[in-house]
Amino acid sequence: MRQSVSETIKVLINAAMRHRVAMAVSFMLVSCAVVLVGLSWPKRYLSYTTIYIDDSKTIQPFLAGARAAAAARTELQDRARIASQILFSRKVFDEIFKVAGWADLSPEEKEQRGKVVETNTTITNLGKNLVRIAYEDSDPMRTYAVAKKFGASLISEILFAKMRGSEEAFKFIESQLKLYRGKLVDAETKLNAFRAKNPGVTPDAGAEVRSRVERLHETIENTNTELKEAQARKAALEQQLSGQSSTSIVTMDANLERVTALERQLADLRMKYHDDYPDIVSLELQIEEVKRLPKTTTTAVRRDAGAAVGGVDLYADWRRDLMDTNVLIRTLSVRLQETQRFLRDEQQRAHRIDEIQTQTTEIQREYETNQASYRDLIRQRENARVTLELDKTQPDVTFQIQEPATIPLLSIGLRFLHFMLAGIVLGITLPLFFLWTYLNNHPGIRVPSLIPEKLGLVLLEAIPHYFSPRERRHSIVVNYCVGVVLILYTVAYATLGILRFQGLV
Amino acid sequence: MMVNKIQKALDKARTLSNLEAKRLGLWSHGAPDVAYLPGQDLKGERTPEETLLDKLALTERKIIYSEMQDSRTLNIFRDLGTRLLQREERTSFAVMISSVVPNGGGSFVAMNYAAALGLITGKALLIDCNMRTPDAVQGLAPAADFGLFDYLDREDLNPPDIVYRTGVFGLQLVPALGRKSKVPKHGGISSVKMNVLLSEFKQRKREFYVVLDAPAATTQLADIRVLSQLCDYTILVVPYGTADETHLQTASEAIAKEKLLGVIFNEGQILG
Numbered sequence: 001m002r003q004s005v006s007e008t009i010k011v012l013i014n015a016a017m018r019h020r021v022a023m024a025v026s027f028m029l030v031s032c033a034v035v036l037v038g039l040s041w042p043k044r045y046l047s048y049t050t051i052y053i054d055d056s057k058t059i060q061p062f063l064a065g066a067r068a069a070a071a072a073r074t075e076l077q078d079r080a081r082i083a084s085q086i087l088f089s090r091k092v093f094d095e096i097f098k099v100a101g102w103a104d105l106s107p108e109e110k111e112q113r114g115k116v117v118e119t120n121t122t123i124t125n126l127g128k129n130l131v132r133i134a135y136e137d138s139d140p141m142r143t144y145a146v147a148k149k150f151g152a153s154l155i156s157e158i159l160f161a162k163m164r165g166s167e168e169a170f171k172f173i174e175s176q177l178k179l180y181r182g183k184l185v186d187a188e189t190k191l192n193a194f195r196a197k198n199p200g201v202t203p204d205a206g207a208e209v210r211s212r213v214e215r216l217h218e219t220i221e222n223t224n225t226e227l228k229e230a231q232a233r234k235a236a237l238e239q240q241l242s243g244q245s246s247t248s249i250v251t252m253d254a255n256l257e258r259v260t261a262l263e264r265q266l267a268d269l270r271m272k273y274h275d276d277y278p279d280i281v282s283l284e285l286q287i288e289e290v291k292r293l294p295k296t297t298t299t300a301v302r303r304d305a306g307a308a309v310g311g312v313d314l315y316a317d318w319r320r321d322l323m324d325t326n327v328l329i330r331t332l333s334v335r336l337q338e339t340q341r342f343l344r345d346e347q348q349r350a351h352r353i354d355e356i357q358t359q360t361t362e363i364q365r366e367y368e369t370n371q372a373s374y375r376d377l378i379r380q381r382e383n384a385r386v387t388l389e390l391d392k393t394q395p396d397v398t399f400q401i402q403e404p405a406t407i408p409l410l411s412i413g414l415r416f417l418h419f420m421l422a423g424i425v426l427g428i429t430l431p432l433f434f435l436w437t438y439l440n441n442h443p444g445i446r447v448p449s450l451i452p453e454k455l456g457l458v459l460l461e462a463i464p465h466y467f468s469p470r471e472r473r474h475s476i477v478v479n480y481c482v483g484v485v486l487i488l489y490t491v492a493y494a495t496l497g498i499l500r501f502q503g504l505v
Numbered sequence: 506m507m508v509n510k511i512q513k514a515l516d517k518a519r520t521l522s523n524l525e526a527k528r529l530g531l532w533s534h535g536a537p538d539v540a541y542l543p544g545q546d547l548k549g550e551r552t553p554e555e556t557l558l559d560k561l562a563l564t565e566r567k568i569i570y571s572e573m574q575d576s577r578t579l580n581i582f583r584d585l586g587t588r589l590l591q592r593e594e595r596t597s598f599a600v601m602i603s604s605v606v607p608n609g610g611g612s613f614v615a616m617n618y619a620a621a622l623g624l625i626t627g628k629a630l631l632i633d634c635n636m637r638t639p640d641a642v643q644g645l646a647p648a649a650d651f652g653l654f655d656y657l658d659r660e661d662l663n664p665p666d667i668v669y670r671t672g673v674f675g676l677q678l679v680p681a682l683g684r685k686s687k688v689p690k691h692g693g694i695s696s697v698k699m700n701v702l703l704s705e706f707k708q709r710k711r712e713f714y715v716v717l718d719a720p721a722a723t724t725q726l727a728d729i730r731v732l733s734q735l736c737d738y739t740i741l742v743v744p745y746g747t748a749d750e751t752h753l754q755t756a757s758e759a760i761a762k763e764k765l766l767g768v769i770f771n772e773g774q775i776l777g
Contacts, residue, residue: 015746444746445753448770451743454750457757458767460588460740461581463614465773466567 008436011446015435023431024482028489031427035496038419039505043411045143048134049151050126050403053079053158080125083133083154086161088118092153099145121150130402140408147405155399162399163391170384177381180374187367194363198356206357209350216343223339227332230325237322241315262287416500420493558672566644568673569617571624582621589738589766590625590714597707598737600766603719603729605752607638609744610771615718616645618740622714623675630668630706630715633681634694634732637720645671645678652682657689657698664705694719695731703735722756730759738766745773 016023086092093114097103102113122134133150137143266283273280445451448462467475499505563570569579589600602618604611616631623629631645636654646669656662656679671678691698706715717736722729733739739760743753757765 442746443749445743445748445750445770446746448743448772451753451768451770455753455757457741457753457765460767460769461585462770462772463581463610464575464578466569466575466578466613466617468565468567469561470565 007447011439012432012436014446015439016432019435020482021478023435024486026431026434027427028485029427030430031423031493034419034423034426035493038414038416038423039500041414041416041419042138043415044136044138044413045140045408045410046134046136046412047140047143047147047405047408048132048403049147049401049405051083051131051133051151051154052129052400052402053131054129054399079131080123083131084121084123086157087121087123087133087150087154088114089157092150092157093117095153096146096149099149100142117146136412140411144405144407151401151405155401158399159391163388166384166388166391170381170388173377173381173384177374177377180370180377184367184370184374187363187370191360191363191367194360198360206350206353209346209353213343213346213350216339216346219339220336220343223332223336227329227336230329230332234322234325234329237318237325240318241322258290259287262290417497420497423493556670556672557674562672567613567617568620569624570620570674578617579621582617583624585618585769586621586625590622597713597715599703599707599715599717599735600738600740601717601719601729601733601736602740602742602769603722603733603756604742604744604771605722605748605756606744607721607724609721609742609748610773611721611742612718614740614742614769614771615716619714619716620673620676622716623673625675626714627675628713629675630677630679630713631671632679632706632715632717634717634719636681636689636693645669645673645676646680649678649680649682652680653694653702654682654687654689656702657691657693657696658687659690664702693728694725695728695735699732700735722759723752726755726759729756733760733764736764739764740766741768742771743768744771 093110096117097105097110097113100117102110105113117135120136122132122136124132124134126132131154133147133154135143135147135150137146262283266280266287269277269280269283275281439446448459451457451459496505558566558568560570560572564573569582571579573579589598600618602611602615604614612633612635619629619631632653634653636652649667649669651662651667653667656664656667667679669678669680689696693699703715703717706713715736717732719725719729719732722741741753741756741760753768757768
């Protein structure tokens, strides 16, 4: 029979009232059972300590380099994991067993107990720099002792590890320093040796050679120009003195010499005689004749006659010039050859200087790199030394107990109060649930209004129960009894809770 | 002759009843008279004041009375009676009241319905038809010699022979007085003789209201089916929790629609 929720509740309450004795007894039985379970439920206590860990100031930042950075990053991320690795070690567990009073256990028992302790310990990251170590156990004092010991152990182990780390870092830097010192010395020696092997190869040598080469080039060019000029002059002179001119000159020379001789005779005669002296006239005629002899030659001679009139000196000058020019040409040629040889030498030298300088630069660079690394390592070593000294002498503020462990007063998990409340809730709901199940499985008509609704029959009346005096008395007695028993039970229930709270039960 | 015999027997019964009543302290005086004598009209249908049961006795028997404390129950039954009386134009009728399932409070409803009619009209007759479980209303007429069973079993009894006064105002009773193992010779409550009896009661006198306390419908469905035909009306009683829809459906289908007045829901006792 489908019913609405409110109707179901109404029916349920009605049914519960009808079976109030059974309900009360069920309530008491269920709540009592739950409370009994609560009494025997093992108590669990939790104590925790919070450790502040800031390793940003430790040696890791000084170790510039991927290795250290990666290591530092890993540590930041997995503090809790690292803490658990540190704490769940045999060394720490031995200390824990001492404070927990389990020092006398056999190794097997210790092994098992260690696993239990591991299970009961929770290590969590609280934010960036905090690690929380929580331990739970059945005994509050032991819980406290173990949690406290865990905190102390973590700090001491980390400090120990840190100092060892600082020392290792220092040693590592020291070894690196040695390595680089050797390298630096090597490079320096190499550089010096090379320089000694190539003296005069100064950094300016290249420039000097280059300027010399340039000058030589210039000289060659000038010499070439001069040579060409001399050669041109030579060619011109030779042309003047060459082939055709010389034959005409030769021919002209014979006539000229005759004429000259005749003229010389004439001149002599004229000094002695008048012009009408027959010899003079004859000589004049002869000269005329000689002069007139070959027509063309005469023309040619006549043409050159102007220049060559005084002629022989010019020719001699030309020949002299030619000779001079020839001398000049030879001189220039020799100079050119010499200069070109110099140039070749200088070029070879420049090439060699370049090579030497490249090598020098390489050696220099290697030296400089080593030097820089060396300086860096020296600086790092100093830092590491400071850190190491600090670790050894000063108390560390980067590792400290932020929140010390406390003695747990209240147990965790399900406490007796929870069982008491659960007892009441279950004591009410369980019987009601069973009643509801019973009502569902026995689908009798319990709501009069369903008769017209479901079956379409006329509901005349719903008649309440007519109590006979005996029934009324019985009902009253039952009600009173149930009430009194319930009150007594509640008082006992509360008393049990108070006694438990005071630790008497 | 026959009448004299019966008269003697009745006289004897009266004496016994008187003694019995005195011993029980139930009756204020006198024995419950046979209210309905053969060949006569119903006599003394109004029970004399002094023979009425007192409040305590009525309360113990769970019977309503006018000054009762629990006026709700009284009003409900009175209202039920009034409603039927207002609806009915006839001066007499027979109402069968049957619980849907056994122990459903059918007798309680029938008895109080009859008592309500008695309170209103002073002329109510309750016929206890529970011959198999005859102890429900037996106490109303403790001195009764004959009941419905006897009437149906024997030939020598007339309807008035089985009618007894009760200590309840305006209410007379035909007790069952049956035997569980035995079936009456002339048939059970669905027999012709039963029909005759009912007709007799209804026709005897005007303004006479008969209430039949019938057995549980689902156990004697056939009887109920016939008996409802003999009556003018039928009321079904549905007790809390024990009857389901099927029971009610079956019972209601056994009864002609025009005869089924309706259903009374008996909330029953709130158990301890």
